[in-house]
Amino acid sequence: FLDYLADLCVCRGEANKKVQELICNSVLSEKHRDILMETKLIDDEVYIGWLGQPLRKLVELAESSRKNTTDAEFLDYYRHQLDLLAQMCQEQQYLAIDPPPERKLLNISQQLPAELVLKHQLDLLAQMCQEQQYLAIDPPPERKLLNISQQLPAELVLKCMSDTRLPCEVRASFARLMLHLHVVRGSPLSAIRHARLWTDITSEVKVQSYKTTSVEGYGDGGRSRVGDQFATDVPFNVLSRLYLKVLNTVEAYLSSLRDDYPSGPVLHKDAASVARNKLTYEVG
Template identity: 55%
Template sequence: MFEYNFSVTIQLLTECIYFVTNTKNHMMDPLQINDFTPSRDRQKLLREQEVLDQVFQLLKAPFMPRQGVTEIGPLLSSLSDLSEGRNEVFKTMFQLCYSLLRYSQVSYRKNQEFLAEKFGQIQEQIGHDLLAEDTMTAVLHNNPKLLEKYVKTPHVERFVELIVIVKDYRFLDYLADLCVCRGEANKKVQELICNSVLSEKHRDILMETKLVRVAFFMHQLDLLAQMCQEQQYLAIDPPPERKLLNISQQLPAELVLKCMSDARLPCEVRASFARLMLHLHVVRGSPLNAIRHARLWTDIPVEVKLQSFSYKITSLEGYSDGGRARVGDQFATDVCPSFSFTKPILKNDAASVANNKLTYEMVTLAKALAQFGYYMFDNLLTLTENLLNIVDNSPYSPQTAHSVSQGMSMIHRVTQSMIGSGSRKLCDGPIMRNSEKSNIEDSGQAKESRQLLVKTKLTVAEILQVRFSGDYESSIRFQMIKNMPFQFVMDVRRDYRITMALSWFKKNFPCDENGVLSRTANINERMAHELYETIYQSKCGHELHLDCSDGQLLLAILMQVSLLEFG
């Protein structure tokens, strides 16, 4: 009778999971239902009929004394008993309970609040492979109000404690997920995590780790990047009185650049270093403001050269570099390329997930370098052309391969210039292939690879500020980086052309300091044609094409993005 009751309980929990997820195939593993459309009516029914209350009672029952003629001890004395083989049935029951709770809250605010009020009980059972931590983070995911209201220091300390004890990178991911909500940093939770992870008690978790367990180390880097996102000063440069570990000193820009450029490391690790470089060292101060086209006549140069044109000096105001040690925009000429590709690097197959991830992070880094003013105008145009070649899906050609290699090398050189550490050779060996087989199905990897491809192309489009029609966020099912608030490359290019036109007028129609023309202006059709030739048909005019092919490559890539399958 005892075993029968357990089998009935497990079957009942399984049926509840099938019910709330509206799963027709009852042969499916109830713990592995990932893609389903939530039914709010069914979720509401579970809460209002107190099924969820009974689940929480069931999670406590094995540890409670049993009532009878004489009081009998509990079935389990502690959670550690669940690791014993004879208690496997309890572990299965607990996993089904937490899976049911997790499915019941998907996209349903009231159930999320109900579960958040039970975080105290859930937290006690974290770290025993019961899916308690998955349930907790699922409730908090993309939920800023619940994050600020319910996540306290004890919750963070519990995850950190489990990192020390279990050494499982999943708990690093849970902390990283708490740092950012809907693509934006949650400052309050970030501070809680920084105060715990970077304290003297726990700092060895992140810094005194040998590169033996590559996956664990990679997830450490991801957590650090999330902690630094949106210029969180407690992670980047904490005040001395807080006695927190200074990540900027422990991982200086020179070291991060060397690691993200080391082709001997797996692509996933290099992608994590590139992301850390972005949030720890590049995003400081304020981004460039909008280009202002108005200017004084006296400030207009008589001669305009592409290589010497500086939009940051003539056309920007109110820019702050956040106190960074900048060395100008000179490139280190003898730095080896970060990449050495001989074919187009963006593919949508399952085997290219890691490579696409690295490419996406490098393109995102290039976007930030442009956004925070590290490029001179001629380099910005070169970057644009190279980025278009990187994301182009056209058939392979040696010219495209050369442009791809140049593009990746340029991103590296600008980052090197930002650091100001001088020229140095970086290793340029063959990329190591990760010998470990992923547990994810090939179909899932292919889908992730397609999503990374789309994200990379749209990031390039954001650098160019090309406007798309349609709601891509819902189509590709992930949150895209928000559009920058200024027409970046397009505005700079327009500003350069305006400067060329004004310079032509100043040269052909000189005036004194009072603005009086030296001779009568006589603008005719010939002069208008000369002005057109100067701006659009001269060597400088042709260099302003974003792809050196009269916009044809840009148009082709926009068509590629439009025809992509976003599923």
């Protein structure tokens, strides 16, 4: 079911805005809030579970899913839920990303097996957020929709994305959600001013501190960006702590990949490498 919803959010690689909005209004409403599992960061560990039920540690769930079919299906469902939300957030769909409280958006869940739930939930979330769909990312308060960006903060998603204890497919879903929910978001950016006066160009330019009016448009926007809350005192106003953490995570993963395969291709065609290839694709 989550896969069907995720597929409807996107057509030929582009977000289907109208359908995306309809899915956001339904999936994120209070009436259907129980279709999505909760994700919380407690004592630096990620816990997931259905509303009103005890939460389970994500890492322990991933371990038990290797032997327990029920847990494997639960984890699989959660992953697809994340992917669906990412698709719903495409094209700044705020009903999915940050819905207004008055819309009351976001429990069929008890009837679904455990690991299957995690995988499909991640897929659903990713599809809902695709192409900056703000009904999913940052919905207006009056819409009363579930605010995905608050439910799944950047630090939590980044932690799961880089946690080597989790299955590669789950990490890939978190990586995709990070892109659509937290990295590619914000109001449309101002156009770069290509024509500049010679007087605007300094005699000495350094990459670390380069800043001109041609890029100042990237620092503003009608809506607040997640990166702003991690902003540091770096001279270049586009940089933020969040983006630096994402870049460091990507660099660390690619370095570990090259360490595992010192020579030759890092992607392999054998069946055992499918999940690792998927993670490499989403991270890279």
